[in-house]
Amino acid sequence: MRRPAFTLDVSISAAPGEVLAVLGPNGAGKSTLLGVLSGLLRPDEGLVRVGEHVVTDTAAGVHVPPHRRGVGLLAQQALLFPHLTARDNIAFGPRAAGVGRREARARAEELLTGVDAAALGDRRPAQMSGGQQQRVALARALAPEPALLLLDEPLAALDVDATPAMRALLRRVVRDGKQTAVLVTHSALDALVLADRVVVLTGGRVVEDGGTRDVLARPRSAFTARIAGLDLVPGVCDVGGLRTPDGLLVSGLTDGVDVGDTAVAVFPPSAVAVYATRPDGSPRNVLPVRLAAIEPRGDVVRLRAAAPPGGPAWVDGLAADVTPAAVADLGVEPGAELWFVVKATEVAIHGQ
Amino acid sequence: MTAPVRTRDRHEAAVGLPRLLWVPAGLAFALIALPVVGLGLRTDWPRLPELLLSEAALDALRLSLLTASCSTVICIVLGGPLAVVLARGRLPGLQVLRSIVLLPLVLPPVVGGLALLYLVGRTGLVGQGLELAFGITVPFTTAAVVLAQTFVALPFLVVSLEGALRTSGQRYEAVAATLGASPALAFRRVTVPLVLPGLLSGAVLAFARCLGEFGATIAFAGSLQGTTRTLPLLVYLARESDVDAAVALSLLLVVVAVVVIAIARPRTVAS
Incomplete structure (x- = not known):
């Protein structure tokens, strides 16, 4: 599928009864993918099969119109x-x-009863809240018993109070109900709760594909690490750790990778300690950074790193979660030079 | 907090309305409202029932309502599909087509009447054929009045409905398709109900325009009592002989116009 800005070239499949999450940054081609599946867009080349039925096959000139595909949509x-x-x-x-x-x-x-909206039957959309409307829209999408249900960021437009209930409802009705579905989302939480499997799209290509937990716990791309809330450093596997492109060694625990393989080092921001002066001792990774941003995140404060002048470029974007008290002790502002320190035992190194 | 959402809060301070605007705004309003008041002042109220109940007046009123209703129905039946094609069709040259549809809006109605006469008249392109094939003559009949009114009123309905179709977009139709509705079913059960307010306001505008039609009618249909002499034509004619009758009939047209606006205030004006 070629669009003016990019080309979408993917091959994905969802088993019957499976929920497949499609994650990816904006412009990765997620919506285009759903358009092709629903039949609202015609791909330049491609094959779409729903169950036994071929609904799009450019080689054979097949394009079944949207209303005869049995593909439902909740946007x-x-x-x-x-x-x-x-x-x-x-x-x-x-009725149709x-x-x-x-x-x-x-x-x-x-x-209506199935989506906990039995009392709303006689109401018109204008008389319902956003969350109620989305419940009814889910029931409407399920009513024709679609062979495939497309969920296009179904929680993105709800306010925060309505989101958890809708997420739980989707889990019950779609995942536990064994409704085959493709879910497009930005949220790792949605993927974890709702999806059996995840594919990650970047720049119109699949960069990761696997069980939801595996993909999010062992991210291989910067985007996946970011939405999974993990820090990621790319490089090549070496003895005792990961060799970055500029020759530094990040110590960590290797996991089924051979020396010389392309690999990534992954660690949670909560495992990063922050110092204003270079600390010494113990087998730790000590990374010079410049502080880019301070973001409050619930009980903790996330410090976002940028590359320091003359230092390694790959620290850019790394995050450290510290307590507000620790930030007060450091007394720093964006632009300050700091040290991010990670214990080797907290760093997992896996193949890419 | 229980602030009403729709009504304006009286605590709200007015923002950015220059006082100077009130002067021309007031003048504009006066220009529209005062002539109607003048009409009321000039009216011979004691003789009003008698003037309005004259045979000529009743004939004209009946004819006006009948022809305007017929024309409005034709506008809906033909103009509705035209609006859909203009809003949703994918034809090259649709832009040109749209400009042509607007022609009666900018053309002097008399010119429109003459154009119709030379198309459907006895010697006209279509008129000659009609006469030879079916022995039908259109000009100077009630049918000609309807044709003239439809000609001038059609763009009002098309423009109003096309706007409604564009505003509502095609998102709901896409949803209907994913629910298994064929394009025809989606059109009937989704598109039509969604643009109904636009269709209604367009129909009201068209009806009002038909009711006031003068130029095209007199050029193409003439002024024969009971057949082609609608209210505006009668007003113009009576102005020469009986000014009181003309004023009374004008007042009647004002009342009809106010009623039309009251029962179905056009959305395009309301919002």
Whole structure:
């Protein structure tokens, strides 16, 4: 699929009953991918199969229109039909499939109960909150019993109070309900709660593919590490650690990688200690950094690093989580020169 | 906090409305409202019932309502699909087509009437064919009044509806497709209900324009009592002979216009 700005070239698959999360930075091609799957976009070249049915095959000139694909969509915005009640919104799909009025209403009622919105049946979208609308939109997307459900950042537009309940609902209805689905998200938490498997897209290509936990616990790309909330340093595996491009050694525990292989060193920001002067002793990694930003994150403060003048460039973007008291003791401001210190036992080195 | 969302808070301070604007704004309003007041002052109230209930007046009123209703229906039936094609179609040259549709809006109605006459008239391109094939003559009949009104009112409906279609976009239609609705079903059950307010306001504008039509009608349909003499034509005619009757009929047209605005205030004006 070629777009003006980039080319999307991926091969993904979701097993029946599986939820596949697609993660990636903005512009990675996630929405384009969903467009191709739903049939709203025609790829330049490609093959899309839903179950046994080929719905897009450019080589054979096949393009099944969206309404005959059996592919449902729940987007960021609920987009409930404003002129219909919640019940009639849900009954829309079954009615379009030729189900009788009474039966479609009964099915709508059942689904309303299924998404904890039984009391909302007679309301119009304008009389519902954003969270309620999204619940009804989920029920509506499920009503035609789609072979594949596309979830396009379904939690992104909800306010923070409504998000946890909707996430739990999606887990119950989609994941536990064995609904085959492709979930596009920016959030590691959404992927962990909702998805069996994750693919990470960057620049229109799949850079990681695997079980959700594996991918997020052992990130191989800077983007994945960032959304998983981990620090990542790329390099080559060496004895006792990872050799960075500029020749420094990051000590750590190697995990199934051979010396000479391309690898990454990964550690959590909470394992990083911060000093104003260079400390000494013990087998530790001591990294000179310049402080780029101070970001409050709940109970801790995240210090974001930039490369110091004359120092290693790869420390750029590393994060350290420290207590507010520690920040006060350091008495620093962005631009200050600091030392990030990580114990070798906290650093995991794995292949890329 | 229980601040009302829709009504304006009286604690809210006015922001950035220069006082100077009130003067021309007031003048503009006066220009619209005062002539109507003048009409009321000039009216011979005691004779009003008699003037309005004359046979000529009743004929004209009946004819006006009938032809304006017919024309509005034709505008909806033909102009509705045209608006959809203009808003959603993917044809080269659609931009040119759109400009042509706006022509009756900027053309003097008399010119429109003459144009119709030379197309559908006895010697016209279409008129000749109609006469030879079916023995039908259109000019100077009630059908000609309807045709003239439709000609001038069509752009009002098309522009208003096309705007509504563009504003609503095609997101809901995409959702309907993912729910299994064919394009025809999505159009009927999603597009049409969504643009209904736009269609309604367009229809009201078209109806009002039909009711006030004068130039095209007199050029193409003439002024025959009971057949083609609508209210505006009667007002113009009566102005020569009985000024009181003309004023009374004008007042009637004002009342009809106010009623039209009241029952279906066009959204385009309201928002």
